[in-house]
Amino acid sequence: MNRRLPPAFALMALPLLAILVLGFLPLMVVVVWSVWTWDPLTYWIRPDFNLGSYAAILEAGRWMVIVSTLGKALLTALICLLIGWPTAYAVHFLAGRRLSLILLALMTVPFFTSYLIRSFSWRLVLGRTGVVNDLLIHLGLLSAPLDWLLFSNFAVLVGLVASCLPFATFPLLLSMRRVDPVLLVAAEDLGAGFWTRLSTIVVPLTMPGIFAGFLFVFVMVVGSSTEVQMLGGAGASIVSVMINDVMRVANYPLAFAISSVVLLVIFSVVLAGNARFGLARLFGEGQS
Amino acid sequence: MAIAIGIEAVTREFGPVRAVDDVTLSIGAGEFFTLLGSSGCGKSTLLKLIGGFDQPTAGRITFDGRDMAGIPANRRPVNTVFQGLGLFPHMSVAKNVGYGLxxxxxSGKALAVKVEDALDLVELSGFGPRDVNLLSGGQRQRVALARALVMEPGILLLDEPLTGLDERLRQQMRDEFARLHKRTGATFILVTHNQDEALSLSDRMAVMHQGRLQQIDRPALFFDQPANAFVARFVGIDIQLKHQGVTGHGDAAYALICGQKVPVRIGGPAAPSQTVVALRPDRLFLQSQDEIPLQEHAGRMMLTMVESRFRGLHHDVTLAFADGQTVVVTQAADRPVPEPGQTVAVTIAAGGAMLIPTADP
Structure with a gap:
């Protein structure tokens, strides 16, 4: 019997360990602590099995925050795809080599500054005396500034889309690269006009990229807090902010219960999407 | 129904490059026409112009006399088998074939029947539900053919469709093209760099070079009367000799090559100084002492043996004139081969030597 481990295993051992320790261990702790007991009088956490924290999610409108967070994530992801898909199409199929490189570089510009600065800058754009209102009033389209532009769900959505857009565009671009241009010519040859070519050839073939882009944005929004804090209206909340608030009173089981629910939702989305669209196809050879 | 194609003074420029340079050509309805040329000669560009994937810079293209300008590819009665095939990887064989219809x-039953008929036609019956990604090269080729033919196009364009297939499959698909051409009666236009394909399939063919058509003829005429030295070389007439002058006319014309008088057939009106003598390899024979004397109209060259190369079924025997110009003659493998340095007589059968222009006049 060969007792020596295959070299591939030796090579993989460290990354595997890192993934387990850095990735799974904290998650497991989160899930385990979520079913422990929290005593509101002593702030003490006892390792006794208790679903009280999950029950507490249903109180004080917490579940509303989870639902609205998922709603924001869904909406942001869809808007990012609606903007990102045509962008990726244009960069890949329409722009020349030079132009597409420039466009790609432009897409990375938002990463040059921190989330905080970026979100704050939207205040200057959307505020009562911001760029948009000033312009609209100057043009005579408005007599008084619009109030709902800032500190509103609209502002949050604008901030989230601006932050997340590149994360939708890049996987889309990656999947566009895997579409052989001769397919479009062949479809045209068989009678397909521009829109038919998009809907029957390009969209189905970029489905893995569409899903990956959706997922990246969805997960990012669920984990975001800056945009809501900087741009949201009074009482606006999002899961991260709510968890932060709960942690402040040291109710770790409740914080972890909320996290576990969100985790469950995200894992379900990933698994369902992967079964349907095959994320692996975006990166691997799979079908070509 | 088959469609006749008229190409009238068509030019396609890409910046300073004329990919297609003032081409005029008419292709009859139901004809199998081949555009033959090496890569970059403009043949694929011309095909794209016919298919409507590109627009000519000047000139017009007509189908049955109707001007096709401004009619995009998806509304032309033309279908194409592309070099890369372009099978849709996310669709089954049946979905690929039924896409256009x-x-x-x-839809429904009517579509299924048409698709199955098309698959029958290319001998892929029952392949409908299969995944196109899992087919062999030849099968993929057939799916691409079925996908184009199911549209019942008046014109079928074949853009180097056999590239990338092994020799046996090429043979098979070549026979398939000929069969389908007969079955469908459509006008077939094949683009290829492979002269065997062109010769065995075409009713007529054109050799293209630097955007221009060098010669348009039935395949046999490319050997009997190549338009110029380029065409001759392209179809495999590699022996092209410089001469010192031409005497006589018509059937009694002779070219002087290194002091030897060689009877030639004069192809065109070109000035003798701009011509070469092309020798058809199939009409050259090594003559040994015991063989019958010269046939009528046959010429004879006295050459020095250089070397012989064994080719399996024959030898390639290289012989030289005194000035160093060489001639390669094939000799059956079981026949004797002269020793190097020996002087040998080579006979040229009637029509074996042609006086042709050096290049496009």
Whole structure:
């Protein structure tokens, strides 16, 4: 019997360990602590099995925050795809080599500054005396500034889309690269006009990229807090902010219960999407 | 129904490059026409112009006399088998083949019947539900053919469709093209760099070079009367000799090559100084002492043996004139081969030597 481990295993051992320790261990702790007991009088956490924290999610409108967070994530992801898909199409199929490189570089510009600065800058754009209102009033389209532009769900959505857009565009671009241009010519040859070519050839073939882009944005929004804090209206909340608030009173089981629910939702989305669209196809050879 | 194609003074420029340079050509309805040329000669560009994937810079293209300018590819009665095939990887064989018809509004049973008929035609019956990604090269080729033919196009364009297939499959698909051409009666236009394909399939063919058509003829005429030295070399007439002058006319014309008088057939009106003598390899024979004397109209060259190369079924025997110009003659493998340095007589059968222009006049 060969007792020596295959070299591939030796090579993989460290990354595997890192993934387990850095990735799974904290998650497991989160899930385990979520079913422990929290005593509101002593702030003490006892390792006794208790679903009280999950029950507490249903109180004080917490579940509303989870639902609205998922709603924001869904909406942001869809808007990012609606903007990102045509962008990726244009960069890949329409722009020349030079132009597409420039466009790609432009897409990375938002990463040059921190989330905080970026979100704050939207205040200057959307505020009562911001760029948009000033312009609209100057043009005579408005007599008084619009109030709902800032500190509103609209502002949050604008901030989230601006932050997340590149994360939708890049996987889309990656999947566009895997579409052989001769397919479009062949479809045209068989009678397909521009829109038919998009809907029957390009969209189905970029489905893995569409899903990956959706997922990246969805997960990012669920984990975001800056945009809501900087741009949201009074009482606006999002899961991260709510968890932060709960942690402040040291109710770790409740914080972890909320996290576990969100985790469950995200894992379900990933698994369902992967079964349907095959994320692996975006990166691997799979079908070509 | 088959469609006749008129190409009238068509030019396609890409910046300073004329990919297609003032081409005029008419292709009859139901004809199998081949555009033959090496890569970059403009043949694929010309095909794209016919298919409507590109627009000519000047000139016009007509189908049955109707001007096709401004009619995009998806509304032309033309279908194409592309070099890369372009099978849709996310669709089954049946979905691929039925793609065009379903865009025309066909569905359900009517569509299924048409698709199955098309698959029968290319001998892929029952392959409908299969994954196109899992087919062999030849099968993929057939799916691409079926996908184009199911549209019942008046014109079928074949853009180097056999590239990338092994020799046996090429043979097979070549026979397939000929069969389908007969079955469908459509006008077939094949683009290829492979002269065997062109010769065995075409009713007529054109050799293209630097955007221009060098010669348009039935395949046999490319050997009997190559338009110029380029065409001759392209179809395999590699022996092209410089001469010192031409005497006589018509059937009694002779070219002087290194002091030897060689009877030649004069192809065109070109000035003798701009011509070469092309020798058809199939009409050259090594003559040994015991063989019958010269046939009528036959010429004879006295050459020095250089070397011989064994080719399996024959030898390639290289012989030289005194000035160093060489001639390669094939000699059956079981026949004797002269020793190097020996002087040998080579006979040229009637029509074996042609006086042709050096290049496009």
């Amino acid at each position: 379903s865009l025309r509004g066909l």
